[in-house]
Amino acid sequence: xxxxxxxxxxxxxxxxxxxxxxxxxxxxxxxxxxxxxxxxxxxxxxxxxxxxxxxxxxxxxxxxxxxxxxxxxxxxxxxxxxxxxxxxxxxxxxxxxxxxxxxxxxxxxxxxxxxxxxxxxxxxxxxxxxxxxxxxxxxxxxxxxxxxxxxxxxxxxxxxxxxxxxxxxxxxxxxxxxxxxxxxxxxxxxxxxxxxxxxxxxxx
Amino acid sequence: xxxxxxxxxxxxxxxxxxxxxxxxxxxxxxxxxxxxxxxxxxxxxxxxxxxxxxxxxxxxxxxxxxxxxxxxxxxxxxxxxxxxxxxxxxxxxxxxxxxxxxxxxxxxxxxxxxxxxxxxxxxxxxxxxxxxxxxxxxxxxxxxxxxxxxxxxxxxxxxxxxxxxxxxxxxxxxxxxxxxxxxxxxxxxxxxxxxxxxxxxxxxxxxxxxxxxxxxxxxxxxxxxxxxxxxxxxxxxxxxxxxxxxxxxxxxxxxxxxxxxxxxxxxxxxxxxxxxxxxxxxxxxxxxxxxxxxxxxxxxxxxxxxxxxxxxxxxxxxxxxxxxxxxxxxxxxxxxxxxxxxxxxxxxxxxxxxxxxxxxxxxxxxxxxxxxxxxxxxxxxxxxxxxxxxxxxxxxxxxxxxxxxxxxxxxxxxxxxxxxxxxxxxxxxxxxxxxxxxxxxxxxxxxxxxxxxxxxxxxxxxxxxxx
Numbered sequence: 001x002x003x004x005x006x007x008x009x010x011x012x013x014x015x016x017x018x019x020x021x022x023x024x025x026x027x028x029x030x031x032x033x034x035x036x037x038x039x040x041x042x043x044x045x046x047x048x049x050x051x052x053x054x055x056x057x058x059x060x061x062x063x064x065x066x067x068x069x070x071x072x073x074x075x076x077x078x079x080x081x082x083x084x085x086x087x088x089x090x091x092x093x094x095x096x097x098x099x100x101x102x103x104x105x106x107x108x109x110x111x112x113x114x115x116x117x118x119x120x121x122x123x124x125x126x127x128x129x130x131x132x133x134x135x136x137x138x139x140x141x142x143x144x145x146x147x148x149x150x151x152x153x154x155x156x157x158x159x160x161x162x163x164x165x166x167x168x169x170x171x172x173x174x175x176x177x178x179x180x181x182x183x184x185x186x187x188x189x190x191x192x193x194x195x196x197x198x199x200x201x202x203x204x
Numbered sequence: 205x206x207x208x209x210x211x212x213x214x215x216x217x218x219x220x221x222x223x224x225x226x227x228x229x230x231x232x233x234x235x236x237x238x239x240x241x242x243x244x245x246x247x248x249x250x251x252x253x254x255x256x257x258x259x260x261x262x263x264x265x266x267x268x269x270x271x272x273x274x275x276x277x278x279x280x281x282x283x284x285x286x287x288x289x290x291x292x293x294x295x296x297x298x299x300x301x302x303x304x305x306x307x308x309x310x311x312x313x314x315x316x317x318x319x320x321x322x323x324x325x326x327x328x329x330x331x332x333x334x335x336x337x338x339x340x341x342x343x344x345x346x347x348x349x350x351x352x353x354x355x356x357x358x359x360x361x362x363x364x365x366x367x368x369x370x371x372x373x374x375x376x377x378x379x380x381x382x383x384x385x386x387x388x389x390x391x392x393x394x395x396x397x398x399x400x401x402x403x404x405x406x407x408x409x410x411x412x413x414x415x416x417x418x419x420x421x422x423x424x425x426x427x428x429x430x431x432x433x434x435x436x437x438x439x440x441x442x443x444x445x446x447x448x449x450x451x452x453x454x455x456x457x458x459x460x461x462x463x464x465x466x467x468x469x470x471x472x473x474x475x476x477x478x479x480x481x482x483x484x485x486x487x488x489x490x491x492x493x494x495x496x497x498x499x500x501x502x503x504x505x506x507x508x509x510x511x512x513x514x515x516x517x518x519x520x521x522x523x524x525x526x527x528x529x530x531x532x533x534x535x536x537x538x539x540x541x542x543x544x545x546x547x548x549x550x551x552x553x554x555x556x557x558x559x560x561x562x563x564x565x566x567x568x569x570x571x572x573x574x575x576x577x578x579x580x581x582x583x584x585x586x587x588x589x590x591x592x593x594x595x596x597x598x599x600x601x602x603x604x605x606x607x608x609x610x611x612x613x614x615x616x617x618x619x620x621x622x623x624x625x626x627x628x629x630x631x632x633x634x635x636x637x638x639x640x641x642x643x644x645x646x647x648x649x650x651x652x653x654x655x656x657x658x659x660x661x662x663x664x665x666x667x668x669x670x671x
Contacts, residue, residue: 017522018397018497022634027613031267031282033245046636051622075518077398080431081634082613083333085242085349103398106367106433107333107347114351128518164365165225177351178250181359184221184229188361191220191231201454201462202233202326204258 002116003174004146007098009070011142011154012061013131019074020081021108023047025090027082034089043090065139073130073142074101079108088115098144100151102127113167116174118144120151120161130154146172207472209369210438211404214344214469218327220361230364232259234321235356236312236330237299239264241286243331243353244293253297255360260299261321264290265311266615268304270578270605275304283616310581310607313337313551317421318583320450324439324466329356334551334631336427340420341447342439342469344404347428367402367434368478371471373409376485381665383561384419385553385629385648387411388426389491389501395481397499400432403479406471407437411485417446418557425552426631429498438470492538492661493633493646495526500633502538504651504663510534529635530643531625538661541645544624546575546656547638548649549605550612553629554580558649559588561671563596565653565664571601572659576618578610602656614639627655 016023029042041049047059055062061069072078072091078101079087088111091099097117102124104112112119122130133154134140140154146168151159163171170177196203208216221229237243237260247254254260267283278284287304294301302309308319313334316322324342329335331353338345352362372391392399405427407420415423420437427435437443444463447453454462489503500523502509511527511534514520527534532541548554548562559579577597579585585607588594594604611618612630619639620626626644629652630637633644647655650671654664664671 015518015521017518018499020497020632020634022632022637026636026640027615030240030615031280031286034242046640051640077401077431080397081333081428081632083331083347083349085351088349103401103431105431106401107349107428110352111349114349164227166223166227166363177363178252178355178358181229181355181361181363184361187221187229188231188359192360195217195231199461199465201458202323204234204321204452 001114001174001176004097004116004118004171006143006145006147007070008141008143010065010068010139011071011073011130011134012066012069013134014060014072014074015131017075018077018080021079021084021087021105022081024079024087025084030084030086034086039089040093043094070095071098071100071142071144072096073127073134074099075127076102076124078104080105083107085111085115088112088117091117100127100130113171114177116171118146118171120144122151122159122161126153126159207475209471209475209477210342210406210436210469211344211369211434214325214327215366218344227363227365229361230327232329232356232360232362233326234328235260236316236321236328236335237262238312238330238332239267239286239290240331241289242350243357244289246350246354247357250354250358252358254299254357257298258300259360260357262290262294262299263302263309263312263315264304266609266613268606268608269616270576270608270610270618273305273606279617307582307586310584311551311554311609313425314554314580314584317341318450318581320447320453323447323453323462324443325469329362333428334425336433336435337421337425337551339424339427339434339436340417341443342436342466344434344436346433367404370400370403370405370479370481371477372405372407373480373482374407374411374485375409376411378411378414378485378488381490381650381671382488383648383650384415384422386488386491387485388423389493389498389646390483390488392426392430392498393501394483395430397429397497398431400427400430403432404434404436405430405432407435412437413440416557417442418555421555422552426498429631439466490648490651490664492651494530494532495523496529496633496635498631498633498646500526504538504661508532508534508536540660542625542660543573543627543655545573545620545626546652547611547626547628547630548652549576549578549580549610550630551580551609552631553649554578554584556584556587558629559584559593560591562649562653563593564671565650565668566600566602566657567596569600569657571656573656575602575656576605576611577602578605579607581607600657611638613637627652627661
C-alpha cells in the first residue's frame with residue numbers, strides 16, 4: 001500500500017450521520033475489479049448521479065472546490081454497515097486519503113488503514129465545527145500530520161488524535177502487513193502445536 | 205482480581221503474539237468464504253497459497269440466483285465469472301467447498317452453524333460483516349475486509365486490537381409474537397447504530413437464554429447494525445444439543461474434551477464489563493423500521509415519529525431526510541403503510557424456525573403482494589419441504605425460491621424497483637440497499653408474512669393465536 005505521512009488538502013464536509021458503505025459504493029458495483037477504468041465514478045454513486053448518469057448538483061462532492069478535496073470530514077458512524085473494502089478503493093480512486101469523523105464503523109476503519117487511508121477520530125463538536133467552517137469557506141484546507149498525530153483544522157484549530165503504534169508504523173512506511181506477520185511464522189507454528197495438542201478437534 | 209468474560213476467555217486462548225502497544229496476532233480457527241472474489245484474487249496476486257486449507261470453507265451465496273439452478277441462465281456475465289471462480293478457487297487451493305447445487309450450499313452464516321463448522325470457543329472470520337451471527341454459539345466471530353481476508357488465507361492469523369466489552373442483559377419473558385428479530389431491533393433503537401462500536405457485546409439474561417438457537421443467530425446477526433463486530437451468547441445445554449452430531453462437530457472422546465471446554469466458557473460471575481445495558485424483555489413488541497438506519501425502529505403500535513421531537517437539529521434533519529426518502533409522514537400509523545413486495549430470507553431470518561413461523565401465518569391465507577421466500581441453505585429448503593412448508597407457501601401465493609442472500613442486497617438480481625416498498629426480514633434498511641431508490645422496512649418473519657397477506661403492515665398478533 002501507499003504510505004501515509006502527511007496531507008495538506010481541501011476538506012469535504014459530508015453531513016450524513018451513519019453514512020454506511022452502501023452509500024459510499026452501492027452493492028451493484030462490487031462485481032467490478034478495483035483496477036478497472038472508471039472505478040472513481042462509483043464513489044457515492046447514487047448520491048452523486050441521477051438515473052441517467054447526470055450529476056446531482058446539490059451533492060457536495062459535485063461542487064467545486066470540494067470535488068478537488070482529499071480529506072472528508074464526516075458525521076457519526078462513518079462507514080458503518082457492509083465490510084466491503086471496495087468503499088476504500090473508491091475513496092483512493094478519487095485521491096481521498098483521510099477521513100475525519102467522530103466515530104467509524106469498526107470494519108471500515110480497519111479497511112482504511114490497509115489501503116493507506118488515514119481514519120482520524122475527533123470529538124463530535126470538533127467535526128461539526130469543521131464541517132460548518134468548510135461550508136462557510138469552501139476550499140479551506142486541512143493539514144494532517146501522522147507522525148505528529150495532529151490535525152490543523154480549517155479555522156487553524158489544532159487537534160491531537162490517537163492511533164495505535166502498530167497501525168501508525170505500517171501506515172507511515174506503507175508496509176504490507178502479511179510481510180510483517182510472516183516474521184512471526186515460528187510463533188504461529190509453535191502456537192498451533194500447543195493449541196491442537198490440547199484440542200485436536202479444533203484443527204479440522 | 206475479577207473473573208473473566210466469555211469474550212476474554214476465547215480471545216486469550218487465541219493470542220499468538222501480543223505487542224507492547226496491545227495489538228495481538230490472533231489465531232483464526234475457521235475461515236468462511238462467500239463468493240466475493242477479491243480476497244482470493246489478492247492471494248493469487250501475491251503468489252501465496254492458503255495456509256490451512258482444511259480450516260477454510262467456501263459457499264457461494266451473494267451472486268447465486270434464486271429462480272434457476274442453471275449458470276447459463278444468469279444474465280450478467282460478471283456474476284457467471286464470479287461463480288465460476290468459486291469452483292476454481294476451491295479446486296486450486298484444496299479447501300472445503302459447498303458448490304452451487306450441493307444441498308449443503310447456502311448463505312455462509314446459515315451453513316457454518318448447520319454444518320458444525322461454527323463451534324463454541326473457536327475464532328471464525330469471514331469477509332462479510334454479518335459474521336457476528338456465529339457468536340450465537342459462543343464462537344468468537346467477526347467480519348473483515350478483503351485485505352484481512354487475504355491475510356487470514358495466507359497466515360491463518362489476524363492483527364487485532366482488543367475491543368472493550370459490553371453486556372446487554374435482557375430479563376423477563378418475551379411476549380407472544382416477539383422474536384429474536386424484535387429483540388435486536390429494540391436493542392439497536394436503545395443503544396443506537398453506533399452504540400456498539402469498539403465493543404464486543406455479550407447478550408445475557410433470561411430472555412436471551414429462552415431464545416432458540418435460531419433466535420440467538422438472528423440476534424447476533426444484527427450486532428453489526430448496533431456498530432459492534434462481535435455479539436456473543438454463552439454456550440449452554442441448548443447450544444451443545446444443537447451442535448451434537450453435525451458433520452464437522454467433534455465426536456467420541458474428542459466430543460467429551462470439547463464439551464468440558466465449552467462448559468468452562470461462560471463469563472465468570474464476578475467478571476467486569478466496560479459497559480452494562482439492561483432491558484426488560486416483556487416490554488418488547490413486534491418491531492418495524494421506518495427510516496434508513498436499523499436504529500429507526502418502532503413497535504407496530506407506535507406511529508411514525510416526528511422530527512420536531514428530535515433531541516437536536518442534526519438528528520431532526522436526518523429524520524426529515526429519511527422520511528422524505530421513505531415517503532412517510534410523521535404521525536402515520538404503520539397500518540396505513542402499504543407494501544409492494546415482501547422478502548422472507550437473508551442470513552438474519554432464513555432458518556427452519558423462521559420458515560415455520562412464516563408458514564403458520566401464511567397458512568390458509570393469500571398473498572396480496574409478490575412475496576419471496578428464500579431458504580438460507582439447501583438443507584433448510586429440504587427440511588422445509590419435508591415438513592410441507594413449501595406447499596403452504598405456494599398455496600398462499602408466495603414464491604418458493606432457491607437458497608442464497610437474494611433480496612437482502614440484490615446482487616443476484618432479486619431487487620425492488622425504484623420507489624417500491626418492502627417488508628423484509630433482512631438486516632439493513634439503508635438507502636438503495638434493495639435496489640436504486642428502494643424503500644426497506646425491517647421486520648420479523650411473522651410480521652413479514654402478516655404484511656404479505658395484508659398488503660400493509662399489521663400486528664401479526666391480530667392474525668394468529670399461536671406462533
